[in-house]
Amino acid sequence: MKTLTVDIRKAQPEDAEGIADVHQHAWWGTYAGIIPHKSLTGMINRRGGKWWASAIRRSAFILVAEIGGDIVGYATLGRNRSRDLRQQGEIYELYLKPEYQGIGLGTRLFEAARLKLKSNGLVGLVVWALEENSGAMSFYAGAGGRDVAEGVELFEQKALRKVAFVWP
Numbered sequence: 001m002k003t004l005t006v007d008i009r010k011a012q013p014e015d016a017e018g019i020a021d022v023h024q025h026a027w028w029g030t031y032a033g034i035i036p037h038k039s040l041t042g043m044i045n046r047r048g049g050k051w052w053a054s055a056i057r058r059s060a061f062i063l064v065a066e067i068g069g070d071i072v073g074y075a076t077l078g079r080n081r082s083r084d085l086r087q088q089g090e091i092y093e094l095y096l097k098p099e100y101q102g103i104g105l106g107t108r109l110f111e112a113a114r115l116k117l118k119s120n121g122l123v124g125l126v127v128w129a130l131e132e133n134s135g136a137m138s139f140y141a142g143a144g145g146r147d148v149a150e151g152v153e154l155f156e157q158k159a160l161r162k163v164a165f166v167w168p
């Protein structure tokens, strides 16, 4: 029997197509029926391989989870963008391909992202999740996040509530 190992590492430009594929499938799986169709299609189509290659060149803060040579998940992170929260680090996105969800990979990618922020001197962490994304809400609460703030995202006049989870 072949044993496949999970590698969590910094993204390289040649990972761009793999990340674009994860992005497309994970976002459809997560947000279809929540984010209005036109907005969701627009956000997905905008971020093809070229977009990701350029993002990887500009940022040292994109991580990937790789199994047997395939990119199955990614995380983007950096400085907290919300002035109202004092945490310095933020995980902007954390997504796995649907067939790789629920087997502990999200926890590993989350911990790697948290460590990366910490080792870059960013103290404290914030993550925003849409309230209707029940999987993410359970995941972050289960990972010890404290929900401390709420906000609203507008998509084609549809207002979606979002929640900020923080870690010290």
Ligand SMILES: CC(C)(COP(=O)(O)OP(=O)(O)OC[C@H]1O[C@@H](n2cnc3c(N)ncnc32)[C@H](O)[C@@H]1OP(=O)(O)O)[C@@H](O)C(=O)NCCC(=O)NCCS
Residues within 6 Å of the ligand: 026, 030, 093, 094, 095, 096, 097, 100, 101, 102, 103, 104, 105, 106, 107, 108, 128, 129, 130, 133, 134, 135, 136, 138, 139, 140, 142
């Ligand atoms: C959210 C996500 C990153 C979690 O990663 P994962 O590998 O699926 O989660 P894990 O297997 O590490 O699970 C850890 C815990 O999270 C919770 N959890 C994860 N997914 C869940 C879901 N869909 N529903 C309910 N609880 C869930 C469970 O409590 C689980 O604890 P358990 O092992 O005691 O059951 C992943 O499911 C994903 O990519 N989802 C779609 C994209 C998304 O919502 N990203 C976050 C955007 S803010």
